[in-house]
Amino acid sequence: MLAISKLRSIAIKAVQQACIACVEIQSHLVNEETINKKDKSPVTVGDYTVQALVIESLLSSTQALGESEYSIVAEEDADTLAEQPDVQNKVLEYFNRYNASKPIDASRLSELLDKGKIKNPTTKRWWTLDPIDGTLGFLRRDQYAVALALMEDNKPILGILGCPSLPIASNTPNDKGCILIAQKGAGSFIRHIERDDEQPIHVSTQSDSSQAIFTESYVSRGFGHELNSKISKNLGVTRDPLRIDSQCKYAMVARGDSDIYLRLTELAYKECIWDHAAGHIIVEEAGGQVFDFQGKPLDYSVGRKLDNNIGIVCSNSNLYPALKESIKKSIDFKPHHYTFTLIFE
Ligand SMILES: Nc1ncnc2c1ncn2[C@@H]1O[C@H](COP(=O)(O)OS(=O)(=O)O)[C@@H](OP(=O)(O)O)[C@H]1O
Numbered sequence: 433m434l435a436i437s438k439l440r441s442i443a444i445k446a447v448q449q450a451c452i453a454c455v456e457i458q459s460h461l462v463n464e465e466t467i468n469k470k471d472k473s474p475v476t477v478g479d480y481t482v483q484a485l486v487i488e489s490l491l492s493s494t495q496a497l498g499e500s501e502y503s504i505v506a507e508e509d510a511d512t513l514a515e516q517p518d519v520q521n522k523v524l525e526y527f528n529r530y531n532a533s534k535p536i537d538a539s540r541l542s543e544l545l546d547k548g549k550i551k552n553p554t555t556k557r558w559w560t561l562d563p564i565d566g567t568l569g570f571l572r573r574d575q576y577a578v579a580l581a582l583m584e585d586n587k588p589i590l591g592i593l594g595c596p597s598l599p600i601a602s603n604t605p606n607d608k609g610c611i612l613i614a615q616k617g618a619g620s621f622i623r624h625i626e627r628d629d630e631q632p633i634h635v636s637t638q639s640d641s642s643q644a645i646f647t648e649s650y651v652s653r654g655f656g657h658e659l660n661s662k663i664s665k666n667l668g669v670t671r672d673p674l675r676i677d678s679q680c681k682y683a684m685v686a687r688g689d690s691d692i693y694l695r696l697t698e699l700a701y702k703e704c705i706w707d708h709a710a711g712h713i714i715v716e717e718a719g720g721q722v723f724d725f726q727g728k729p730l731d732y733s734v735g736r737k738l739d740n741n742i743g744i745v746c747s748n749s750n751l752y753p754a755l756k757e758s759i760k761k762s763i764d765f766k767p768h769h770y771t772f773t774l775i776f777e
């Protein structure tokens with residue numbers, strides 16, 4: 433099996449190229465290039481182009497080193513794209529521009545995209561990819577991320593988050609575009625999209641909950657923001673939350689710009705694994721905690737969704753115990769986890 437350090441470089445290269453493509457595609461995006469998937473979430477030329485580019489890059493880099501193919505679990509597939517010939521042509525045009533040495537046709541494009549369609553990985557190591565996490569942020573020209581994780585025995589061992597619109601540091605707001613990287617047992621790092629040097633990152637040491645900085649989704653889905661404000665009130669938080677799209681929220685906690693990220697929108701919603709695997713290991717390797725609302729570890733062993741988990745609790749280590757208590761005070765989970773009620777004083 434390939435050394436993890438080799439796969440780390442391969443994954444960074446794939447995400448770096450994807451980020452460059454995202455920036456260009458975003459600058460040319462017009463509404464016609466947005467179509468609706470069955471679930472009505474917007475999928476753009478960007479999502480398909482990036483999924484195909486990353487899969488092609490991972491396959492060719494690992495194959496060149498004689499490694500057998502790893503399963504890939506990714507957000508998009510070719511079905512909706514095939515119904516939209518104009519969008520498909522645009523995706524092919526972009527793909528072949530970035531992959532000029534090995535141009536492909538529509539059928540190979542579908543084949544590449546559909547590699548990500550599997551329900552359950554069949555290899556010990558497997559990739560999970562969200563080509564554009566935070567599609568709404570991408571369309572709004574705000575925050576989004578290319579999220580790639582390598583799993584081994586159903587746990588993340590590598591996480592790469594490409595954040596093309598996120599400033600490399602909070603004190604240099606105009607210097608945008610960073611990649612966060614974590615390898616199991618080797619820490620978390622940040623690098624600029626256009627530079628090779630990496631700096632270690634750590635979660636904050638904040639232990640005064642009144643000063644804690646919460647981060648939550650930009651859009652409030654279900655009872656999301658209401659629940660978070662309940663929990664932060666019970667924790668004694670006094671500051672307004674940050675609202676950011678995508679796994680950039682994990683990035684903010686991992687580098688200490690935020691102390692807590694909470695996510696629970698409705699009980700019936702099951703989180704997609706590609707929305708969490710990369711951010712999860714990046715926060716853990718930066719010294720933070722990632723569990724669900726009942727304190728359970730995230731279980732990536734049951735297919736494309738976190739079916740055994742309820743929501744996400746991500747925090748620096750100092751605040752985690754008090755946060756758990758505040759969650760207990762704010763939500764009453766009923767037996768068998770079928771329902772819960774927010775507790776109002
Ligand atoms: N109901 C509900 N609850 C929780 N999560 C949901 C829900 N519906 C969708 N999604 C997934 O959320 C991903 C975007 O999350 P964000 O936190 O970036 O949302 S937001 O843009 O800030 O509102 C988004 O990922 P992308 O599709 O990659 O953008 C979805 O996978």
Ligand SMILES: [Mg+2]
Nearest residue numbers: 507562564565
């Ligand atoms: Mg996506």
